[in-house]
Amino acid sequence: MKIVIITGGSRGLGASIAVECARSGMGVILTYNSNPDKADDVVKTIVEGGGKAVALKLDVGDINAFPAFCDAVASKLQSDFGRSDFDYLVNNAGYGLFNPIATVTEDEFDGLFNVHLKGPFFLTQILLPLIADGGQIVNITSATTRVATVGVAPYAAFKGGLEVLTRYMAKEFGERGIRANSIAPGAIRTELGGGLNDEFEALLARQTALGRIGEPEDIGGAVASLLSNGNRWINAQNIEVAGGYII
Numbered sequence: 001m002k003i004v005i006i007t008g009g010s011r012g013l014g015a016s017i018a019v020e021c022a023r024s025g026m027g028v029i030l031t032y033n034s035n036p037d038k039a040d041d042v043v044k045t046i047v048e049g050g051g052k053a054v055a056l057k058l059d060v061g062d063i064n065a066f067p068a069f070c071d072a073v074a075s076k077l078q079s080d081f082g083r084s085d086f087d088y089l090v091n092n093a094g095y096g097l098f099n100p101i102a103t104v105t106e107d108e109f110d111g112l113f114n115v116h117l118k119g120p121f122f123l124t125q126i127l128l129p130l131i132a133d134g135g136q137i138v139n140i141t142s143a144t145t146r147v148a149t150v151g152v153a154p155y156a157a158f159k160g161g162l163e164v165l166t167r168y169m170a171k172e173f174g175e176r177g178i179r180a181n182s183i184a185p186g187a188i189r190t191e192l193g194g195g196l197n198d199e200f201e202a203l204l205a206r207q208t209a210l211g212r213i214g215e216p217e218d219i220g221g222a223v224a225s226l227l228s229n230g231n232r233w234i235n236a237q238n239i240e241v242a243g244g245y246i247i
Contacts, residue, residue, distance in 0.1 A: 186242025
């Protein structure tokens with residue numbers, strides 16, 4: 001059984017990714033930060049569907065917590081999966097902030113940076129010895145790196161940095177057969193940044209070739225597919241999964 005670690009797997013995109021990966025036959029280790037009940041609900045959904053999953057607490061914005069998390073992963077791999085390594089890492093955890101550049105504070109800037117770029121960098125670094133040769137890393141970026149959207153400049157800038165980092169991961173980890181790709185969702189119906197109101201959702205739908213906004217399952221299915229062996233020759237790519245957003 002292939003094993004995937006998904007950060008921020010208790011709700012939204014992360015929960016959908018976890019469920020879809022489990023449906024594809026993968027064992028799942030998902031992380032949560034502040035809501036263990038939602039994480040338990042995702043684990044329960046996977047187990048009731050015949051899959052295998054566990055949840056671990058992790059604040060991706062706190063790199064000081066990473067060594068203990070790495071130890072917890074190693075313990076769970078052995079106790080629950082009978083392995084000493086895992087196959088796939090999905091750096092998904094994140095949150096939104098909708099403020100124009102003129103009003104963003106340093107604390108808000110640093111918080112977004114820690115979760116969306118610094119965290120994935122050092123989490124990948126510390127987990128790298130546990131990733132099996134021939135594995136894969138998927139970083140969740142954003143279509144806002146291509147389409148400038150007022151109010152999300154720091155978020156988009158750090159997602160853009162994560163997109164660049166993905167290519168460097170592919171370059172540096174390639175000798176171990178580890179692929180690295182990123183998936184850039186467009187507008188998705190989640191709680192990110194407080195969610196979408198009806199007016200904004202209608203605007204985004206009109207700007208999308210397929211005439212609707214995305215659902216979490218659209219991204220979950222894309223990630224599960226990318227991790228499959230059928231996509232083994234896709235590497236160092238940023239794949240926008242947005243239904244044709246502003247084309």
